Amino acid sequence: xxxxxxALVAGLVFGIGIAIxxxxxxxxVLNFFDIAGTFDPSLIFVMGGALVTAAIGYRIVFGARTKxxxxxxxxxxxxxxxxxxxxxxxxxxGLGWGIAGFCPGGAxxxxxxxxxxxxxxxxxxxxxxxxARFLNQLERRRTAAPx
Amino acid sequence: xxxxxxxxxxxxxxxxxxxxxxLMAFNGRIAGMTGIMSGVIPPLSADWAWRAAFLAGAxxxxxxYVALGGVVPFSAPISTMAMIVGGLIVGVGVSxxxxxxxxxxxxxxxxxxxxxxxxxxxxxxxxFATVFVIRHVIGG
Numbered sequence: 001x002x003x004x005x006x007a008l009v010a011g012l013v014f015g016i017g018i019a020i021x022x023x024x025x026x027x028x029v030l031n032f033f034d035i036a037g038t039f040d041p042s043l044i045f046v047m048g049g050a051l052v053t054a055a056i057g058y059r060i061v062f063g064a065r066t067k068x069x070x071x072x073x074x075x076x077x078x079x080x081x082x083x084x085x086x087x088x089x090x091x092x093x094g095l096g097w098g099i100a101g102f103c104p105g106g107a108x109x110x111x112x113x114x115x116x117x118x119x120x121x122x123x124x125x126x127x128x129x130x131x132a133r134f135l136n137q138l139e140r141r142r143t144a145a146p147x
Numbered sequence: 148x149x150x151x152x153x154x155x156x157x158x159x160x161x162x163x164x165x166x167x168x169x170l171m172a173f174n175g176r177i178a179g180m181t182g183i184m185s186g187v188i189p190p191l192s193a194d195w196a197w198r199a200a201f202l203a204g205a206x207x208x209x210x211x212y213v214a215l216g217g218v219v220p221f222s223a224p225i226s227t228m229a230m231i232v233g234g235l236i237v238g239v240g241v242s243x244x245x246x247x248x249x250x251x252x253x254x255x256x257x258x259x260x261x262x263x264x265x266x267x268x269x270x271x272x273x274x275f276a277t278v279f280v281i282r283h284v285i286g287g
Contacts, residue, residue: 006173007197011204012211014166014178014249019209019219021159023248027222028149033278040149042156047252049160050167054257057168068175075175076258077245082265089243090251090266092236094273097248098281100233101223104180104241105163105249108202110221112209117223121234128238129188136242 003070015109021046024110026101026117033098096128149220167254170201179250181241244270 022028022042031040067073097103102110102121110118167178174197176183186192187199209219223230241247244266246255251270255263 003174003197004200007170007200008204010166010170010173010178011201012208013162013169013204014201015205015208016212017159017162017166018205019159019212019217021156021163022149022152022220023159024209024219025149025221027224028220030224030278031149033274034282035275036279036283038148040151042149042152045153045156046160046163047248049157050163050253051160051256053161053164054167054253055164057164058171058257061168061172065172068171069173071175073175074171076177077255077260077262080261082262085243086245086262086266087269089240089245090269091273092240093244093247094240094270095277096233096236096238096240097270098233098274098277100225100230100237102230102233103237103248104184105247108180108184109205109209112206113213113219113221115221115223117227117230120227120230121237124231124234125238126188128235128240129185129242130238131235132239132242133188 006070014105015112017050018106018109019113023103023106024113026106029097029103029106030101149222163249163253164257167249167257171254177250177254179246179254181245181247181250185242240270 018024023046028040028042031038032043062074093103100121102118104125107118107121107125111122170176170178176197178201183198183201187195187202192198213219225233244251246263246266248270251263251266256267
């Protein structure tokens with residue numbers, strides 16, 4: 001067993017979880033957000049179950065170990081800056097999620113179900129990630145250029 | 148209408164949290180789809196292999212589940228154009244916001260990260276507002 005095997009196992013568990021939870025189904029996700037209409041509260045149970053399990057799991061892992069099994073250290077984000085990028089990006093993500101009914105974690109396992117809609121969404125999403133990457137490079141170049 | 152499925156959704160959520168725990172215990176990483184994916188979009192990051200393995204597992208798992216007789220309801224009640232526009236906006240948004248439902252909403256809040264708590268509140272509210280406008284203001 002190595003770091004790729006453990007990542008594969010984690011991915012498999014994640015994929016089954018998404019599939020049975022309903023997160024891979026845009027109709028169900030959109031109904032969750034439609035409080036004023038065909039509201040389906042199921043996704044509260046997904047978020048709640050995932051959050052409580054991860055919080056307990058992380059507590060056990062960080063309490064029992066000083067480093068992960070296959071790496072030299074835990075690699076977790078340390079930034080605590082709440083800025084316009086974080087808020088604006090998240091607002092955009094919510095807008096797109098409300099339009100399509102897919103988030104990245106719901107769409108990737110849904111690829112395994114083989115519906116064309118999922119592949120269309122994923123293609124567009126990767127396009128969006130590349131656009132953001134390009135805009136970031138432009139911004140870096142501009143700020144790095146001598147005055 | 149979609150059927151209210153509290154037990155299956157709870158079970159699915161517990162598995163997602165378990166997957167996050169496994170990836171932290173063995174690989175020391177956050178199970179956030181945005182972050183994991185960004186490393187396998189060219190140019191590949193140096194540590195692309197574990198990312199590809201996680202993504203492969205996530206795609207294969209529902210295939211196995213269905214092959215074993217499991218049923219995964221699926222319906223996308225929107226136009227192809229909306230799927231493309233929504234996908235583009237999600238891609239830009241998760242990049243600038245440094246995460247999505249899995250990275251911020253599950254893993255980040257589970258670590259009590261203030262950034263993730265803010266991000267999750269913002270994207271949930273934005274999604275509620277978007278669906279309300281589309282279904283009840285424009286479509287109503």
